Amino acid sequence: MKKIKPAIWFPAIKTNTGTDKFTEQLVSALNQRGLRAEITWLPHHAEYLPWLVPVPPQPDWANIAHINTWLHPRFYPKNISLVATLHHCVQDKFFLPYKTVTQKIYHKFWITKIEKHCLKTADLVTTDSQYTAQCIKDIFGNDYAHVIYIGIDSKTFHPNELLRPFDKNKPFKLLFVGTNSIRKGFDLLPEIMQKLGEDFQLFYTSNAEQYEPLPKNMIQLPPQKTTQDLANTYRSMNALIFPSRLEGFGLVVAEAMASGLPVVIANSSALTELVTHCETGFLCEKDNISDFIQTIRSLKENPELCREVGKKARNIATTKFSIEEMVNQYIDHYTKLVNMEK
Known part of the structure; x- marks a missing residue:
């Protein structure tokens, strides 16, 4: 029939x-x-x-x-x-x-x-x-x-060619995509960036007026008007930081993984389903600022680790997600x- x-x-x-x-x-x-x-x-x-x-x-x-x-x-x-x-x-x-x-x-x-x-x-x-x-x-x-x-559209969200290691002598570029809400963990970012210092930069997509004055190494991005704009932004970064306390999935994490970025995220809610710790990303204890700082510093000191984790993250994103x-x-x-x- x-x-x-x-x-x-x-x-x-x-x-x-x-x-x-x-x-x-x-x-x-x-x-x-x-x-x-x-x-x-x-x-x-x-x-x-x-x-x-x-x-x-x-x-x-x-x-x-x-x-x-x-x-x-x-x-x-x-x-x-x-x-x-x-x-x-x-x-x-x-x-x-x-x-x-x-x-x-x-x-x-x-x-x-x-x-x-x-x-x-x-x-x-x-x-x-x-x-x-x-x-x-x-x-x-x-x-x-x-x-x-x-x-995830892996044709739009894809890595830079060959996932070449970055220059560890340049500032390590972090990205945060999302609103400035407490649920998303944005309130943790100023202290994280203050303690990381000038060797690190954080580019973020939201408005953060209520958190001012912000550290000088936090830089607001212009509006990401199209999906392609956002995809290009992912490719210009070294890692994603996403300390969200609660997510039903974690779309930006999957997009970053498809873009070949190592992701540093909170060990919470649905986010734990997206990565295997130290293999396809890094899970930090929720609200633990020191854990995020230590993980990010270790990534800057090991460009090859970033490349390998980003490569594995891309592979998972193009199959599971x-x-x-x-x-x-x-x-x-x-x-x-x-x-x-x-």
């Missing part, structure tokens, strides 16, 4: 965050594989005022709808399979210290209710890490979440759903 070909509709709320990027990347990759996949963007207020947004017509060509778990049931499709992705579990108890009062109320009394309904309704639940899958099980009692790591692997897994699940191979 001939298998039915998946055709996937993505009704999605436009948030201008990484979830948009995930959806756009997946749809583009599915199209390149010859599958029909389209996005219907809903305005941001559809998240918290869904009754003020018209329900978009369900396309007659689709046999699967793929949604984010925050999407209100008002916008769920009818009579086709439903796939739901949970990117970051905001109910995680370790996330509480980094929330505002408003966020705590919003997540508890609005988002949690929507996600509970979604997880019960969906035919398939996916998430980005084993860490988040465990959160889903602990909080919602759902132990059937499939882990599909976010895919490749866009091809992510799409292969989604296509496999889509195909099983539409052909009732439960």
Whole structure:
């Protein structure tokens, strides 16, 4: 019997965050594989005022709808399979210290209710890490979440030619990509850079006015307007520092690894799934400034170690975290759903 070909509709709320990027990347990759996949963007207020947004017509060509778990049931499709992705579990108890009062109320009394309904309704639940899958099980009692790591475009994010060792007599260039939030560990960076001194430079993408005065070796980058801009920035650096205290995956870490950079990250949450310590990256004790400093200094003194770790990181990123692997897994699940191979 001939298998039915998946055709996937993505009704999605436009948030201008990484979830948009995930959806756009997946749809583009599915199209390149010859599958029909389209996005219907809903305005941001559809998240918290869904009754003020018209329900978009369900396309007659689709046999699967793929949604984010925050999407209100008002916008769920009818009579086709439903796939739901949970990117970051905001109910995680370790996330509480980094929330505002408003966020705590919003997540508890609005988002949690929507996600509970979604997880019960969906035919398939996916998430980005084993860490988040465990959160889903602990909080919602759902132990059937499939882990599909976010895919990295290794053609855009790639190393400099041959991964040549850097000149240890020049300043060691560190990169931080992300917001200046306490959850991301940005508050640790000024002290780290102050103690590292003038032989090290940190280039960062966020605004850091509330942390001023900053050490002179911390330099704010111009806006990274395109993915290619960011990829070029990775290639101009010697290592990534990412002391984040809580991540549902760690996209910037995977991008840096694909770019051939050694990554120095916190031993926390989903970040531990991305690297093998001292082989494909370096795990430092969370909040331990001395541990980060010691690791970074040892990298500057050993350019060959940087090169070898960066090379292994690239190999992992192009297999375990490749866009091809992510799409292969989604296509496999889509195909099983539409052909009732439960």
